[in-house]
Amino acid sequence: MATIKYKGEVFSVKVNETVLDTLLNNGIAVKNSCRSGVCQSCVLKAEKGSLTEKSQQGLKDTLKTQGYFLSCMSYPENDLEIVSSTELQIPVTIIDKKMLNSDVLYIKLKYEKDFSFYAGQFINLIRNDGLTRSYSIASLPSEKSIDLHIRILPSGQMSNWLSSNASLGEKLYIEGPIGDCFYSGDKKEQPLLMVGTGTGLAPLYGILCDALGQNHQGEIHLFHGALNFSGLYLIKELFLLAEKYSNFYYYPSVLKNEIEEVNQLNQLNQEVKVGAIDKLVFQTIKKMKGWRAFLCGNPELVYSLKKQLFLAGVSLKEIYADAFLPSAK
Amino acid sequence: MSSIYEQIGGKPAVDMAVENFYRKVLTDERICHFFDDIDMEKQMAKQAGFLTMVLGGPNSYSGKDMRQGHQHLLSKGLNDSHVDAVIELLAQTLRELNIPQEVVQQIANVAESTRNDVLSR
Incomplete structure (x- = not known):
């Protein structure tokens, strides 16, 4: 049975458990959202131990070589020593906020350090307590800010907090960008x-x-x-x-x-x-x-x-x- | 001498064959229900690997999961008639791309050789 070492504690990974399951079942808070290997919000970093191909699927090569992996997709085959991925987080500030219709909220985020992306990719938005949700980017890099359209869901923790509690100047973090849904500009004539x-x-x-x-x-x-x-x-x-x-x-x-x-x-x-x-x-x-x-x-x-x-x-x-x-x- | 893979146009030709083949498979009433919840990208990448191999192109095809990969379909009634249909559509796709009949036959034979694995026999 594989074990994982995280912040000085060692946990056994049970059969059919992912690294994310093991940590959550042991009361360790790990931010996560889709649990399907898509949103990348549960990324952790392995400092020791080898990773399965599946646990790194969809990550950028630069992240793969550094040992980052998706904890929701990781069924470890050997012992791992892991750390959180907070160094990938970029601080952002809400600088604009309005409703686009009765249930879509628009927010504009200013990022505090260099961040390169394509319009159409998505980011993970992270609140101070770790609550994480994925949103697509509606603005261009030339605007030097990130526009998000956020659907307010009846029991949506992040969306309701953003619409009711978060004010201008609110500090959050983002991770990303993720995804290949963007304009590549290579075929200008293509419909x-x-x-x-x-x-x-x-x-x-x-x-x-x-x-x-x-x-x-x-x-x-x-x-x-x-x-x-x-x-x-x-x-x-x-x-x-x-x-x-x-x-x-x-x-x-x-x-x-x-x-x-x-x-x-x-x-x-x-x-x-x-x-x-x-x-x-x-x-x-x-x-x-x-x-x-x-x-x-x-x-x-x-x-x-x-x-x-x-x-x-x-x-x-x-x-x-x-x-x-x-x-x- | 260049391989058949190169003669027919290499990777772009194989990619096109695979897409055309899956369009047939996904609209063929005999077999399309087996493909309801597959990951098309993954499936087509595997098929491209298979075709590249039998055409003598550069490949890393490993057919060893043929048995495992089809096992869950046996309970849905996968049988010889479905394998027949797949091989028929594959041959039809290749002929439409003007691949010589003897090459089509060669590819069909390799596909045929996986029959027992596909059906877990």
Whole structure:
């Protein structure tokens, strides 16, 4: 049976237990969120002992060689000596905060030391007590700050704290950036499809601004879906961008069209589509061979659309998917 | 003499064959239900390794998990007819890429040789 040494204590790893399980079961607080090997918030560093390939999957090479690993994916085969990964954390300050609609909070973070990222990647936001959640970056590196769109969930610890308690000037930490969902700028003529639900718009908005700013030539089609009209946001901004850039098309869509919302739609003088977003995509765009796609938000939609696009002829390596997994607790 | 792998166009050709093959597999009513919750990237990387190997390209293919990898599908009714379907679709994909019939046959034979492992026999 493998053991792990952490802060001077030694724990036995039981059968089918991960390093994260072992530490949590022994009352050690380790920040974690998705417990699926995706969010990277449970990263720890092994100073002694060898790591399995699976426990380092998705980490940057520079982190791998230093012994960082995902504790939720680590079923150790030998004894490990591990330390926390606090040196990867970057201090940030909340410098702006407002509601984008009734349940999406916008916050702007200023980082206190160098931080390089692409719009569309995600970071882990860490509160002083270790509470950690992943959010996508909606702003560009040139802005020297990080914009996040945070969906306020009924029992969301981080989102409710951010919306009700955190004030301007509040200090937090971030880790990252993580993920390959961003604009690479290598194929300027390639048509781009972006599909997001809810705050899946955050990375897409960042990627869109990046692509337009880099003078992308191919068509860009952005579908943003929500349950109903009040779930959409940045509508005016996106319609303005669609007016300004002839290669950019914006399709807000809702699953249900409620009568009291028709007035709001009329005021906008713009069309909001009604129906399932994946169907709208295929109704609107007939041929997608050779396209690149970015899919963000609801996991079911992201996985299903990924498959549908692949079957429609989009190469799998041209599909960048960012499924927003719920946190484990 | 260059390998068949090089003759047909190397990695890009293999990648395209694998994508075309999976489009067929995922829409074939005989077998698509076995692929409902697979990780497509992983699955296609494995298939690319297999094809690269049989075409004589550089590879690190290890087929030793063929048996293990399909075991959970036996309870879902995996049998000879499904292996037949997979080999048929693979051959069809390769022919569509204008790969010579004798090479297609050669690849089908290698696929055939995994049948007993796939079916845990």
